Amino acid sequence: MKGTLRRTVVAITAAASVLATGGCAVSAPDAAGWDEQARTSLADAAGEVATARLTLETAADERTWPSYAVVVLAEAEDAAATLHDDLAKVQVPAERREVAAEVLGLLAAAATSVREARQAAVGGRYGDPALMQELDRLLQALESGAESG
Amino acid sequence: MKRYFAVLLGVLTAIGGFVDIGDLVTNAQAGARFGWSLVWVVLLGVVGICVFAEMSGRIAAISHRATFDLVRERLGPRMGFLNLLGSMLVTLLTFIAEIGGVALALQLVSSVHHVLLVPFVAAAVWIVLWRARFSSIENVLGLMGLALIGFAVALWQLGPDWGELASTLSPGEKPAAEGWATYAYFGVALFGAAMTPYEVFFFSSGGVEERWTRKDLGVMRANVFVGFPLGGLLSVAIAGCATVVFLPQGIAVETLGQVGLPVAVALGKVGLAVVVLGFFAATFGAACETGLSVGYSLAQYVGYPWGKLVRPAQAAAFHTSLLGVTVLAAGVLLTAVDPIMVTEASVVFSAIALPLTYFPILVVANDPDYLGEHRNGRLANTLGTIYLVIIGVVSTAAIPLMVATGMGRG
Numbered sequence: 001m002k003g004t005l006r007r008t009v010v011a012i013t014a015a016a017s018v019l020a021t022g023g024c025a026v027s028a029p030d031a032a033g034w035d036e037q038a039r040t041s042l043a044d045a046a047g048e049v050a051t052a053r054l055t056l057e058t059a060a061d062e063r064t065w066p067s068y069a070v071v072v073l074a075e076a077e078d079a080a081a082t083l084h085d086d087l088a089k090v091q092v093p094a095e096r097r098e099v100a101a102e103v104l105g106l107l108a109a110a111a112t113s114v115r116e117a118r119q120a121a122v123g124g125r126y127g128d129p130a131l132m133q134e135l136d137r138l139l140q141a142l143e144s145g146a147e148s149g
Numbered sequence: 150m151k152r153y154f155a156v157l158l159g160v161l162t163a164i165g166g167f168v169d170i171g172d173l174v175t176n177a178q179a180g181a182r183f184g185w186s187l188v189w190v191v192l193l194g195v196v197g198i199c200v201f202a203e204m205s206g207r208i209a210a211i212s213h214r215a216t217f218d219l220v221r222e223r224l225g226p227r228m229g230f231l232n233l234l235g236s237m238l239v240t241l242l243t244f245i246a247e248i249g250g251v252a253l254a255l256q257l258v259s260s261v262h263h264v265l266l267v268p269f270v271a272a273a274v275w276i277v278l279w280r281a282r283f284s285s286i287e288n289v290l291g292l293m294g295l296a297l298i299g300f301a302v303a304l305w306q307l308g309p310d311w312g313e314l315a316s317t318l319s320p321g322e323k324p325a326a327e328g329w330a331t332y333a334y335f336g337v338a339l340f341g342a343a344m345t346p347y348e349v350f351f352f353s354s355g356g357v358e359e360r361w362t363r364k365d366l367g368v369m370r371a372n373v374f375v376g377f378p379l380g381g382l383l384s385v386a387i388a389g390c391a392t393v394v395f396l397p398q399g400i401a402v403e404t405l406g407q408v409g410l411p412v413a414v415a416l417g418k419v420g421l422a423v424v425v426l427g428f429f430a431a432t433f434g435a436a437c438e439t440g441l442s443v444g445y446s447l448a449q450y451v452g453y454p455w456g457k458l459v460r461p462a463q464a465a466a467f468h469t470s471l472l473g474v475t476v477l478a479a480g481v482l483l484t485a486v487d488p489i490m491v492t493e494a495s496v497v498f499s500a501i502a503l504p505l506t507y508f509p510i511l512v513v514a515n516d517p518d519y520l521g522e523h524r525n526g527r528l529a530n531t532l533g534t535i536y537l538v539i540i541g542v543v544s545t546a547a548i549p550l551m552v553a554t555g556m557g558r559g
Contacts, residue, residue: 040558043399044401046399047398047399047400047401050398050399050400051400051407051410054394054398054400054410054414055410058410058413058414061417062417062418063413063414063416063417063418063421064410064413064418064421065258065418065421065422067257067258067259067260068257068258068406068409068413068421068425070260071256071257071260071406072404072406072407072410075403075404075406075407076404079403143399
């Protein structure tokens with residue numbers, strides 16, 4: 001019984017050590033790993049921009065009430081900002097430096113546009129054509145970035 | 150006439166009470182990413198919950214004792230403790246997710262951040278658990294939960310090409326961009342959400358609270374075999390709305406507000422208001438059910454008086470445990486942990502803990518000492534055994550899939 005307990009404690013300690021060590025390491029993927037993370041971030045950011053667009057459109061048609069639209073947009077804004085920050089923390093492989101600047105630029109633009117969408121909703125300006133066009137343009141850029149990898 | 154009314158009320162509350170935060174979020178997420186290609190998992194889960202809820206309801210009606218009480222007696226304290234630990238921790242996690250869900254639903258109408266609403270929601274849940282009658286909790290919140298039928302109306306109003314939608318029912322029709330591991334992960338999550346353990350604890354303990362006898366077996370079976378599948382159809386409708394609105398736009402569902410957007414698109418403000426009321430009722434009702442389930446399971450294992458029919462002074466330990474878990478849940482949510490993340494974790498951990506819940510029920514339901522002539526027949530045993538195999542596979546696969554897909558992000 002004591003032996004079993006000791007083995008269990010050792011196994012748990014070893015597993016915790018491995019997890020802790022892995023958790024403390026700086027994320028430094030190779031080029032393929034970074035590409036995959038960038039692709040996922042771009043696709044997710046496209047989803048956030050699409051959510052913002054759909055929410056503004058629905059609010060402009062008076063199909064939601066103001067607080068609902070603002071809450072959905074504020075959550076999309078948080079998510080878009082997190083996507084940029086998370087990828088920015090990843091060590092960029094040397095051969096991806098130029099692409100990384102482009103990808104991070106796109107993600108930053110997505111976060112900014114979703115923030116502007118939330119600000120527009122707070123101000124009751126749901127159908128601003130310039131903002132809608134900007135969201136459409138970004139959506140296309142993010143989707144093509146995610147597809148091209 | 151009274152009996153027909155009882156059946157109708159039971160079926161309606163079973164439909165309205167079937168969906169909780171786990172079903173709302175997981176079905177919308179699965180629909181947005183995989184269309185209807187995972188609907189078969191929901192149907193599999195609904196049949197499974199019907200099989201085991203019928204067994205646990207029958208145990209309550211015939212033996213007049215609830216699940217944990219019998220599991221400890223029949224399988225011994227060690228197995229009973231494992232059963233208690235696994236099921237109670239998962240139910241506690243679900244309780245936290247449900248309280249967070251109520252706060253998220255209120256945030257949608259008030260704009261007040263959900264963390265600020267958590268103390269008020271927790272206090273309201275505790276007051277209801279302490280003061281409200283069992284039947285009031287079950288009937289009022291169950292009937293209000295019927296507001297989620299708004300999703301079925303919205304799906305019809307969105308006017309999808311039904312033939313095309315039906316053609317996505319096959320697993321082979323999942324979007325090519327999604328990997329099989331992620332598909333399997335969402336399958337596990339949907340199965341866990343449909344078969345979440347608290348449903349059977351609440352159902353069987355409720356049977357004891359309402360003093361079911363063998364005369365109530367017919368009503369109980371109508372609730373299970375009609376109410377639960379119709380409740381499952383609400384899950385399918387939620388997934389359908391997400392499929393029609395989100396899948397073509399590449400929107401992944403991460404918030405409760407997104408879950409309601411397709412209804413706004415289809416039905417406008419009135420429809421949206423109805424389903425937000427449904428969000429509130431479903432999550433508040435499930436918070437009460439999970440809170441009570443934690444208290445029930447602990448009291449039934451330890452053996453102290455429990456239940457809403459016992460005066461609080463006579464069931465002090467039971468009511469203290471309800472207060473304790475409510476404070477704990479509020480404390481966890483006040484750390485600003487995302488309730489949707491807690492929900493995602495709760496449905497997967499539900500799947501992991503399923504064998505600990507359902508194996509003992511199958512054993513007790515086969516015991517002639519408790520159930521006499523009402524013990525499991527051949528059909529119940531065959532279905533129960535098949536489901537135990539499925540549950541075993543799902544439970545074993547859950548953690549590897551969770552790690553491999555980064556909780557479905559991959």
